[in-house]
Amino acid sequence: MGCSWLLVKGSALQFLYSFRRARVIDDVRCVNHMAVDRMQWGAEEWQFADLYMPDDPSPHQKGPGIPCVMLIHGGFWKTKWTSELMKPIAEDLAEAGVAAWNIEFKGWSEGDEGVWMDTLSDVMRAWGQLALLPGIDITRSMVMGHSAGGQLALLLASKAERKPWLAIAQAPLTDLVSADRAQLSDEGDAVRRWIGCSPEEDPTLWSQLNPIDHSPVAPVLLIHGEKDADVPKEQSETYARVMSAKGTDVQKLWLPGDHYSIIDVASDDWLVQLDAILDWL
Numbered sequence: 001m002g003c004s005w006l007l008v009k010g011s012a013l014q015f016l017y018s019f020r021r022a023r024v025i026d027d028v029r030c031v032n033h034m035a036v037d038r039m040q041w042g043a044e045e046w047q048f049a050d051l052y053m054p055d056d057p058s059p060h061q062k063g064p065g066i067p068c069v070m071l072i073h074g075g076f077w078k079t080k081w082t083s084e085l086m087k088p089i090a091e092d093l094a095e096a097g098v099a100a101w102n103i104e105f106k107g108w109s110e111g112d113e114g115v116w117m118d119t120l121s122d123v124m125r126a127w128g129q130l131a132l133l134p135g136i137d138i139t140r141s142m143v144m145g146h147s148a149g150g151q152l153a154l155l156l157a158s159k160a161e162r163k164p165w166l167a168i169a170q171a172p173l174t175d176l177v178s179a180d181r182a183q184l185s186d187e188g189d190a191v192r193r194w195i196g197c198s199p200e201e202d203p204t205l206w207s208q209l210n211p212i213d214h215s216p217v218a219p220v221l222l223i224h225g226e227k228d229a230d231v232p233k234e235q236s237e238t239y240a241r242v243m244s245a246k247g248t249d250v251q252k253l254w255l256p257g258d259h260y261s262i263i264d265v266a267s268d269d270w271l272v273q274l275d276a277i278l279d280w281l
Helices: 005-018 083-095 116-130 148-159 176-181 190-195 203-208 234-245 268-279
Strands: 029-031 034-040 048-052 068-072 099-103 142-146 167-170 220-225 250-255
Touching: 048 083, 068 083, 068 116, 068 148, 083 099, 083 142, 083 268, 099 116, 116 148, 116 190, 142 148, 148 167, 167 268, 176 190, 176 234, 220 234, 220 268, 234 250, 250 268
Parallel strands: 068 099, 068 142, 142 167, 167 220, 220 250
Antiparallel strands: 029 034, 034 048, 048 099
């Protein structure tokens, strides 16, 4: 369970050989006695992801690799919220025998808005880099995002060249226009600040970024808390209704908690989700 120099050296060499276009920042770090590779896959400081691998043989392994879940954090695409939000989930998945690829991406901040293109590019590149990692069964790998990360996960499921095994959206923003109209987020203008304009100024762009306007090519699992006051459950209900009418495979998992309990690994809400994820394997 501990980190050793042999593990550090071996992991770094294996990664550099199989992942030539990226570089390892910390080789292997110990997080709660779990070996974690931080991998820089781009030139910008935020273009990295943490790979969590099970310490013990995975019961879900088939052939040379194990399934992986790419995690996309929420926070209304703001730079002040980071991949640390999904770190406990990454650790819990690895404990359950599933790898986790916890990614970071370009967010917006005051004076640096309209960054949607960089955000999407980072997410798509991170998904592409996952296929190059040794020991991963990419055919059974999933994407999971929370809140604004759920919006990004659903967009990935509709636009990525290599579709995920399953797209999991936790309390997702599925309709950006209605979210903007309802002034979701602390200041009520996060969506238009991420995009860089109002829906009236560029309706075509808003539609391109709006999950409800794009059918996914992968099965979708929608997860939402009944008591969610930050992103109303209506966002998931509307998406499920629209996509089901189009014949898309959409499953719903409504939980008793709120916006944050569904990413709290100490909650019953998370245990139900973990069981649902493992059922797909």
